[in-house]
Amino acid sequence: MGIAMAWPPRDEPSETVRGKGRYVVGRSARLGIFSSLLAVAVGLVVFVSMAYLRSEPPTLDFAAGHSQGQAVDMTLQTVGAIGFGTHPSWVSYLTQAPDGKWVHTTLWDLPANTRVNVTIDQYDSGSALRNPQVGAVYGTLGNAATLNGKPFSLIDATKGNGVGHTFSIPTLGINVPLYGVNGNAKNFCNSAPCTLSEAHNTVEFSFMTPKTTGQYGWQCFVPCGGGYVYGNGGPMQTISFMDGFLKVVS
């Protein structure tokens, strides 16, 4: 009210007073200006925080133009180090968009009650499993999967190259282990996106999306977040790296 009141003030000299040839802003006016600035600052902080918290990688739409009964094909790759961004050393999944480009995301729109044919090119080395139970293939169509074209149902992670990662959707009871590549291979891929000329294993399987629409979390069950407690921090807890969501739509 100080700077908006009629000039000169009569009853409230403390609001706005005439100085020596200049206006002096009174206490209430200063308080008002300060409060306004504070409110703007707080609003900005909240806005930026919410924008950050609500930000997420892009969602690839595999449901667009889908006709009933038609299968969806999806190609993924796993890499030992993403090689770019804020966490270049983190392990990660990538998804191939319908236009063929590799996208750093683990969010997909998928049509409900639809067969999804998954191809995963696994470029990371492997290790033993904390829980060997996730070395088994289950929940896929026919509980089946192929490794480099050959059917397999179980990987003993204590032998060979071990298991690099898993593709698991716990709420749908789906689990597929991904056999590791030789970490000493000359053509070992060190940054994404990797190409088929580099050392990799190809795992293929199919599963049915649920009839009920909604978001279904999926993740890797190899504790591959090196440097984090129990290996389950960092990339294991960050969307677009080692976990994501199937956004099942009608």
Add this chain to the structure above:
Amino acid sequence: MSDQQATVSRTAGGPNHGARLAVAWLVISAIVDPLFWFAAGPHMPPGDMTSSASGAQFDFNVLMMAALPVTLGVWLYFGYAIVNWRASKGGSDLIGGPKARGNMKIQTAWIASTTIVVLSAFVFGTVELIVPAGAGGGEGPQPIWTPTSKTVLPIQVIGQQWKFTYRYPTYGGFETDTLMVPNNTTIAFHVTSLDVIHDFWAYQLGVKADANPQQDNVAFTTTHALGKVTVRCDELCGIWHGAMFNYGHVVSKTTFQQWASSNETQLAAVTKLLPPFSWTYTADANGADGVYYPDNVDKYSKIQVYGAQPVSVAQAVKPTS
């Protein structure tokens, strides 16, 4: 006649408010309590699929039966006071004077009745925790409240970020993502974790026990109805805690036998890769190189101390159909 005189005369020659309130309270309570017990009680969570679930439902209903008259009494008093003792327009200020003095009888009755209610709830709650073998809650590795059944089916619940798996030691120790429980059977859930603290909450079973790494937390229940079970983690265990849930089923003993035997056979290859069955495991905390090991401490002893029912893995009786 002054306002002060009018107030006094109304009080002196007026109705017996205490009797009015008491009668109204008794009538309303006599209607609402049975109404709740018979109409709403059978539908109260968590249902009656198991002994611990029906026990929890019974406890909830009994406590609600005790709480309803108290709540109704307070509301009734408020309503009555607003209607009958509100200040009239232009009347004198009734604050202070005789009406503001304490009433020893009312105070004594209030303190005595609330004390009785609280102590009764304490005794009731304690009895209801002890008698039904821990009421489905985790009792730690050495449970002191054990079931009376001579046959107990052990099921190990393993929490890990972010899913539960279940091992069935009676059937070769296979491990699966699916919780399958036979009907009319006493179950001993042995809850543990491979990493951080989780909480196994099988809602319809009325079972809830923390999953602590390197701890065997035992919870008992006895199934007596078929149905679907929702299992959730109830301990904030990381960013995907909210996604840590799955479903289980209480099935007939015959169906369970078929399922368990089938899984024992089908999962034999992966079971061979699992560490030997143990009540707890030690996980390597070094990330991807980590495997888990049986702790080799008290390997089977914990289940053998169930009161008068020594049940080891070898002795654990498969449910007979």
